[in-house]
Amino acid sequence: MAEPLLHLSGVHTHIGPYHILHGVDFAAPAGQLTMLLGRNGAGKTTTLRTIMGLWQASSGTIRFDGNDITKNGTPDIACAGIGYVPESMGIFAGLTVRENIVLAARSGPVDSARLDWMLGLFPALRRFWNLPAGNLSGGQKQMLAIARAIAEPRRLLLIDEPTKGLAPVMVRSMIEAFKALKEAGETILLVEQNFHAASVLGDTVIVMDDGRVVHSGIMSELVADKNLQRRLLGLSLDTHQ
Known part of the structure; x- marks a missing residue:
């Protein structure tokens, strides 16, 4: 082990x-x-x-x-x-999907290769990239919460x-x-x-x-x-x- x-x-x-x-x-x-x-x-x-x-x-x-x-x-x-995704998800409903990801990447813009990898994991986020996160379904919000946690390497x-x-x-x-x-x-x-x-x-x-x-x-x-x-x-x- x-x-x-x-x-x-x-x-x-x-x-x-x-x-x-x-x-x-x-x-x-x-x-x-x-x-x-x-x-x-x-x-x-x-x-x-x-x-x-x-x-x-x-x-x-x-x-x-x-x-x-x-x-x-x-x-x-x-x-x-250490990245943390609480049960409440903790996303910003009034901000777009893109803005949620930008805020999570404290070190600066997300590397393009990493962003493509993240959006490959959660394709729905690419479709709703410029829409308010509050418009997402429960499952899509959960995907966004996890994407936020991995916006930077953890x-x-x-x-x-x-x-x-x-x-x-x-x-x-x-x-x-x-x-x-x-x-x-x-x-x-x-x-x-x-x-x-x-x-x-x-x-x-x-x-x-x-x-x-x-x-x-x-x-x-x-x-x-x-x-x-x-x-x-x-x-x-x-x-x-």
């Missing part, structure tokens, strides 16, 4: 009086897509937000590329090469439930886009509730419950073990094709 690019060790997170993460430990290998699974309320989104510095870990250590980023601010974490992408609420045809398009990102060597930590998508895309998997990691391993092994699926997630992946 590849060396971990991201490593969480004993991470606890409190939000006000609430203790959300209880000693989270896991590693995300470089060049792989790691699935972060679990029931609603398991702590998956809190984990992403803690990595990104949007919520500060109360204790424990977060290491990225060998460096301790536990207490770093969100701008510094972003500058270190070492790690944190993506929260990109297929949530999407029609099956859009889910298939999203799966193909993630396959292409994997082939390009991107390292991705992906929260997902669509278990078919998880089974197709995941290299490694972490399962959370009640703010703790209850399982980590190879995604294909979880796919092959129906009893383990039911024990960890309360269902079988076979029922979510």
Whole structure:
């Protein structure tokens, strides 16, 4: 297995009086897509937000590329090469698709080759390039949110439930886009509730419950073990094709 690019060790997170993460430990290998699974309320989104510095870990250590980023601010974490796509997507609805991409490329204009690659992943964005992002469908907005995250090269992408609420045809398009990102060597930590998508895309998997990691391993092994699926997630992946 590849060396971990991201490593969480004993991470606890409190939000006000609430203790959300209880000693989270896991590693995300470089060049792989790691699935972060679990029931609603398991702590998956809190984990992403803690990595990104949007919520500060109360204790424990977060290491990225060998460096301790536990207490770093969100701008510094972003500058270190971590891109974040929240569940809310965070696009600017009143700006055009092009303007959203321009704003995301803080270092200057997006390289033409990189722009062609991005628009190849998400062809709909080329069609709506000069239209307000608020006019896009839910799936197209999600595509724009991911395109914004990769407008500049990133070492790690944190993506929260990109297929949530999407029609099956859009889910298939999203799966193909993630396959292409994997082939390009991107390292991705992906929260997902669509278990078919998880089974197709995941290299490694972490399962959370009640703010703790209850399982980590190879995604294909979880796919092959129906009893383990039911024990960890309360269902079988076979029922979510």
